[in-house]
Amino acid sequence: MKILKQAFYQRDTALVAQELLGKIIVRVIDDTIILKGRIVETEAYMGIYDEASHAFGGKRVRNAPLFGPVGHAYVYFTYGMHFCLNFVSRAQGIPAGGVLIRALETIQGIEYMHSKRRMKNLATLTNGPGKLTQAFSIERALNGIDVTKKGPLFVIDAPPIHTHDIVAATRIGISKAADELLRFYIKGSPFVSRS
DNA sequence: CACCCGATTATCT
DNA sequence: GATAATCGGGTGT
Numbered sequence: 001m002k003i004l005k006q007a008f009y010q011r012d013t014a015l016v017a018q019e020l021l022g023k024i025i026v027r028v029i030d031d032t033i034i035l036k037g038r039i040v041e042t043e044a045y046m047g048i049y050d051e052a053s054h055a056f057g058g059k060r061v062r063n064a065p066l067f068g069p070v071g072h073a074y075v076y077f078t079y080g081m082h083f084c085l086n087f088v089s090r091a092q093g094i095p096a097g098g099v100l101i102r103a104l105e106t107i108q109g110i111e112y113m114h115s116k117r118r119m120k121n122l123a124t125l126t127n128g129p130g131k132l133t134q135a136f137s138i139e140r141a142l143n144g145i146d147v148t149k150k151g152p153l154f155v156i157d158a159p160p161i162h163t164h165d166i167v168a169a170t171r172i173g174i175s176k177a178a179d180e181l182l183r184f185y186i187k188g189s190p191f192v193s194r195s
Numbered sequence: 196c197a198c199c200c201g202a203t204t205a206t207c208t
Numbered sequence: 209g210a211t212a213a214t215c216g217g218g219t220g221t
Binding site: 045054079084102131134 | 200202
Binding site for chain 1: 216
């Protein structure tokens with residue numbers, strides 16, 4: 001089990017968004033419950049020049065993690081009821097950036113996720129940014145934590161997805177910069193939020 | 196302080 | 209396809 005280190009995240013945000021596909025998110029709860037999920041869908045938010053990014057308009061209290069060290073989590077609350085998970089990443093010299101995790105394929109801990117989400121079929125357990133955070137109990141307390149070392153949340157390496165198995169598409173749920181192809185998902189995965 | 200609206204989801208027609 | 213649920217941050221008065 002090899003944890004992805006800071007250097008992985010210290011690269012162009014769009015590249016990191018693609019390379020995160022196939023990697024494994026590990027969530028440890030109370031040092032006992034272990035949940036694992038394979039990343040199958042991501043979106044890149046390029047920072048202060050990306051109108052769709054929370055970092056657009058500059059650094060504020062809420063978006064501060066996007067300007068902080070790479071390889072940390074940015075967890076935000078939205079629509080009055082959902083949390084979304086990002087990993088801070090950007091190339092050297094770029095002021096802000098992050099990758100939104102939009103969908104996971106459950107690997108371990110299905111029973112726990114079922115208890116958190118009263119969903120009948122497996123396919124709808126983690127196929128959306130707000131769904132996976134609920135299934136994995138990812139909320140405010142995890143905002144800003146370092147995901148490059150063992151702890152309540154970290155990411156481990158896995159074989160890369162071949163370029164021809166990655167689909168680039170427009171990002172979902174945004175009104176500005178809506179034509180940029182900054183959403184990426186694994187072709188054919190039944191766990192993607194939308195194809 | 197009022198108002199707007201969002202990196203969403205479940206549920207209904 | 210449409211909409212309610214639900215709330216915090218940002219903006220303007």
